[in-house]
Amino acid sequence: MSASEPRYAVYFAPPAASALWRFGCSVLGLDVETGEASSPPALRRFDAETWRSITAEPRKYGFHGTLKAPFRLVPGRTVKELDAACARFAQERARFACAGMAVTAIGRFLALKTVQPCTALDRLAAGCVSAFDDFRAPLSETEIERRLRAPLSERQRDNLVRWGYPYVLEDFRFHMTLTGALDEEMRGLAEAELREHFALSGADGSLIVSEIALYRQDEGPFRLIARYPFGA
Template identity: 35%
Template sequence: MTERFAIYFAPSAESALWERASQWLGRDAASGELFDGTVAGVDRSRLLNLTQDASRYGFHATLKAPMALPPEHGAEDLREAMRRFCRVRRPLDLGRPRIENLSGFLALVVEPSESLSDLAADVVEAFEPFRAPMSLRDREKRVAKGLTERQVELLDAYGYPYVFDQFQFHMTLTDRLGAEDARDIAQAAATWFAPVLEERLVLDRLSLFHEPDSGKLFRRIADFRLGDAQ
């Protein structure tokens, strides 16, 4: 079994944003509930086809990308490290999110800030001891998707190319869309998420997600609130 863990930001599982995003993706990664029916006029079967990867990973913003644990660390070690990390940090107000097309896929994004970049970098560094080395096969698959020289450097150092100066906070809503889908799916997303995009997004927790085996659904298994004595 090749299980992996990821450290993400995800809003409270009781929040309107989480509920809307879960319904959009057809799956609640916290409860495991599946959703049927049209969304903003889009047939569920069509939307599922356009969100397969996004749905498998669950609604989130990546801070520490999915990783297998090394032999010297278990899941409880990772949980305890997350408790310690979050205890001494404070929530960040990210402002109002907006929907953008990022190289073909839709995502919720926020205005970049030094405090957000610093927190993301701290997560990458702090939890690097919990990342087992990437296999050559996985590296080759990632490089084959097209990376810059800097991104390959980061991939080799941290197992993920989009960290530090390459980091962009985003919460993925779709897989890569073709031209025939991009416009109307973007319109549907704007309609569906409009009620929650007026609210400011606060990064108030780190969420631990778990993939029990390669290719399986990620589940949200624990939350650690920033500033809490947990």
């Protein structure tokens, strides 16, 4: 399995016309569905170059909430089969709403998180983890070693071996990443900036989940290559 082969991920992506999608693309400076750079938010505390620096890491993945973490296709499976599996999975799901989201610090980075637990979202993620695992090639030794550098619990280590990602099932916490790792002072400034921008964005209502999306990474950032509306 070559590290140069494409990676895929099943993510939650807000509808392209939604205020939430516009907010996320603006913050990260990239619309991964069109491939176009997005206008940055109106910044009071940062110059544009600094802002691009602190959002560089999440920009590689595009605005999203992880449902099935990035993976390479196992030999013998095709993108066409994965596309069909995503469509079937979505067709069997019904849209649902979670309480709104808020800008929150998670360790050293900032993200959007639901303001209350959302059981339906947890169930959706768990379903994606298992439904698409037959398409996932095992992690390479290098990828496993890199993951094990982080402080993981025994259960998270087991998840890494079984599912290719430590933060699944009981350890899943839905979030949509907005920055890379920041020191305390920079994080405080960025949090204030993002909260102001989010409050003005029109995206602070209920989180409506009505589709999943397939992302693909070749040599550059991930790109959103297909959306699958829920059909039930």
